[in-house]
Amino acid sequence: MTATSYDFLNDIPLFKDVPQSQMIDVLRMLRPTxxxxxxxxxxxxxxxxxxxxxxxGAVEIFLNSTSEAIVLARFQAGELFGELALIDGxxxxxxxxxxxxxxxxxLEKREFDFLRAQHQPVAFHLLRSFSDELCARIxxxxxxxDQLLVxxxxxxxxxxxxxxxxxxxxxxxxxxxxxxWISKLSK
Amino acid sequence: MxxxxxxxxxxxxxxxxxxxxxxxxxxxxxxxHYQVLEPEEYLFREGDSGGQCYLxxxxxxxxSKRLETGIDQTLTTLASGELLGQIALIDHKPRSATCRGxxxxxxxxxxxxxxxxxxxxxxxPFAFKVLDHIVSDLAKRLRNxxxxxxxxxxxxxxxxxxxxxxxxAQVIAGHRYTDEELDSIEVVKTDFxxxxxxxx
Numbered sequence: 129m130t131a132t133s134y135d136f137l138n139d140i141p142l143f144k145d146v147p148q149s150q151m152i153d154v155l156r157m158l159r160p161t162x163x164x165x166x167x168x169x170x171x172x173x174x175x176x177x178x179x180x181x182x183x184x185g186a187v188e189i190f191l192n193s194t195s196e197a198i199v200l201a202r203f204q205a206g207e208l209f210g211e212l213a214l215i216d217g218x219x220x221x222x223x224x225x226x227x228x229x230x231x232x233x234x235l236e237k238r239e240f241d242f243l244r245a246q247h248q249p250v251a252f253h254l255l256r257s258f259s260d261e262l263c264a265r266i267x268x269x270x271x272x273x274d275q276l277l278v279x280x281x282x283x284x285x286x287x288x289x290x291x292x293x294x295x296x297x298x299x300x301x302x303x304x305x306x307x308x309w310i311s312k313l314s315k
Numbered sequence: 316m317x318x319x320x321x322x323x324x325x326x327x328x329x330x331x332x333x334x335x336x337x338x339x340x341x342x343x344x345x346x347x348h349y350q351v352l353e354p355e356e357y358l359f360r361e362g363d364s365g366g367q368c369y370l371x372x373x374x375x376x377x378x379s380k381r382l383e384t385g386i387d388q389t390l391t392t393l394a395s396g397e398l399l400g401q402i403a404l405i406d407h408k409p410r411s412a413t414c415r416g417x418x419x420x421x422x423x424x425x426x427x428x429x430x431x432x433x434x435x436x437x438x439x440p441f442a443f444k445v446l447d448h449i450v451s452d453l454a455k456r457l458r459n460x461x462x463x464x465x466x467x468x469x470x471x472x473x474x475x476x477x478x479x480x481x482x483x484a485q486v487i488a489g490h491r492y493t494d495e496e497l498d499s500i501e502v503v504k505t506d507f508x509x510x511x512x513x514x515x
Contacts, residue, residue, distance in 0.1 A: 215454040221461075247443050253444045257434070263406040264455040264481055269460050270411050270487055276480040277382070 140181055140234075142208050142261075142266040145253040153250035163226035169210075174220045176213020178234040182206065185230030189222050202227070206260070214240060215258060318349040318424060326372050327425055329396060331444050343441050344481035346434070348425045352376075352416030355435030356370030358400075358423065361413045366428035368445075369414075371395050378488040379413045388481070392417055397491060401449045404428055412488055459497055460486040466500060475500065 137143050137151060160183070163169055169180065170190050180187075186204045190197040194298055200222055203209050213220055214237050226232075243251040318326055327333065327340060335343065350359055352374075353430070355487055359365060361381055369376075375394050389411060393399055406469075407428065429472060434442035460483040467479035474509040486492060 168336055197386055211457060212454050215450055216458070221458065237317060244447065247440060249438055252398055252435075252446070255443075255450050258450050259405045259446060259453070262450060262457060263408075264404050266402060266453060266460075266487060267406070267408065267411070268466060269457060269483070272461070272464055273480050273487070276464075277380075277388075277484055280368060307324045309344075 136172075136183060140206055140208075142181060142254065142257045146250060149286040150253070153243065153248065156237050157243070157250075159234045160233055161226050161232050163230045163232060165226055165228050167226045169224040169226060169232070172220055172223045176217060176220055177237050179208060179211040179214035179237075179240075180224070181208050181233040181235065183231040183233055186227040187224055187230060187232075188227050189224050191222050197223070211235075211258060213237070213262065215262075235312060239272065243297050251284075316349055318344055318347055320448075322372065322422070324350075326370075329370060329372070331370070331448060332441065333435050335441055336365070339440060339495065342439070343434075346430045347492060348427075350423050350425055352423065353420045354418055355415050356416045356420070358414040358416070358421075361410055363410045364407075365400060365406055365410045367425050368398060368400040368404040369423040369425055371397050371399065371421055371423050374419045375417030376421050377415050377417050377422070380411075387413065388484075390481075390485045390488035393489055397446075397489060398448065398452070401500050402453070404431060405449065408487070409460070431483075435475075456487055456489070460484075462497065 136202070137146075137154060142302065143151075143154055158181075163185075170176075180204050182188075182203055185207050186202060187209060188199050189201040189203070189209060190199050193256065202211075209224060210220070212218065240251065240254070242257070322501070323344065327335075327344075332340070332343065350358075350369075356476060358369065371393055372395055375392050376397075377392050377398060378390045378399070380390055382388050400410070402408075404426070431442060435446070463479050463483035463486060467476045467483065468475050470479065473512060482497075482500075484493070486497075
C-alpha cells in the first residue's frame with residue numbers, strides 16, 4: 129500500500145485509537161479493492177469474511193424484495209460497513225452495492241480473528257471502536273423500539289428500520305425515520 | 316465495598332476473570348467493588364447517569380422500563396454470571412432501563428469507567444476480555460433486536476406490533492431468547508413489503 133493510503137488511515141474513525149506504531153498491523157489486515165459502479169460487494173446471506181472501509185466513492189446497503197431492492201443506508205468515503213459479520217461471523221443480513229466506482233479497504237476477518245485471539249494491542253483498539261459503534265447503534269434501535277412500545281399504538285405504518293448516518297450495514301428495515309435520515313444525508 | 320474474602324474464589328471463577336494470572340487477579344480484585352442489593356432495591360433507574368457496569372455474582376437482577384401508562388414493564392431477569400449496564404460503561408450516556416434486585420436480592424461486582432479506562436490504557440488482559448465480551452454480546456443483541464423491530468414495523472396488527480417491539484426491548488435488555496423463539500412470530504412477507512412501499 130502506498131504512503132498516501134497510510135495517511136488516509138489516520139482520518140478513519142475506526143482507526144482513531146490505533147497508535148502510529150501499530151498502523152503496520154492495521155495494514156496487514158487490510159486488502160485494497162476496487163468496485164465498479166453497480167457492482168455487488170456482498171449478497172444478503174453471504175458468509176461475512178470482512179468489514180469494509182470506503183476510501184472513495186459511495187455504497188448502498190439494500191434488502192432484497194420480490195419486486196425491487198429496498199435501500200437501507202448509504203455510505204461514503206471514510207465510513208465503515210459490514211462490521212457485524214466481522215465481529216460475530218453471522219451471515220450478511222443485507223446486500224451491499226457500489227453506487228459509483230469505489231476504492232474500498234477490506235478488513236479481513238481471518239486476520240482480525242488471529243490478532244483478536246492473541247489479544248494483540250491493535251485488536252484491542254479496534255474492539256474499542258466497534259464497541260462505540262455498536263453502542264450508538266443500540267441506542268438508535270432503542271429509540272425506535274421506544275417509539276413503538278412506550279407510546280402504545282403506533283400512529284403510522286412502519287417501513288425499513290434505519291440507523292443514524294454514522295451507522296453501517298443494517299439488518300432490518302422504517303418510514304418517517306427513513307425519510308428524515310435520507311434528508312439528513314442529502315444535506 | 317471491597318469484594319468480601321469469602322466470595323473471592325466465587326467471583327474469580329467467572330469466565331471473564333478465570334484465566335487471569337495471579338498478579339492480574341490481585342490487581343483486579345483491588346479495583347473492583349462489591350454491592351449487595353435487597354429484593355426490589357434499585358441498582359439504577361432509567362435516565363440515571365451511568366458509568367459503571369455490573370457483574371452479577373449472587374442472586375438475580377430484574378430489568379424494567381417505565382411505559383407511558385406509568386406501568387413498569389419487566390423486560391427480563393438476569394441471573395448470576397451475567398454482565399449488565401455495559402452500554403453506559405462504553406458511551407457514558409443515561410441508563411435506558413431500570414435495574415433492581417431480584418426476588419432473593421443480588422450481589423454484584425462493580426466495574427466503573429475510570430477503572431475500566433485505566434485497565435484499557437494499561438492493556439490489561441481483563442479489560443480485553445471484558446471488551447471482547449461486550450462487543451460480541453452487543454452485536455448479537457443488535458442483530459436480534461433489529462430482526463424483531465423489522466417485523467414490528469412490517470405488521471399492520473397493533474397487537475403483533477406491541478408484542479414484537481416488547482421482544483426487541485427484551486433482547487436489548489439482555490434476555491436470552493433461543494433462535495426458535497425469535498423466529499416464532501413470522502410476519503406475513505407481503506404485509507412487510509407492502510409497508511416498505513409506504514416508506515418510499
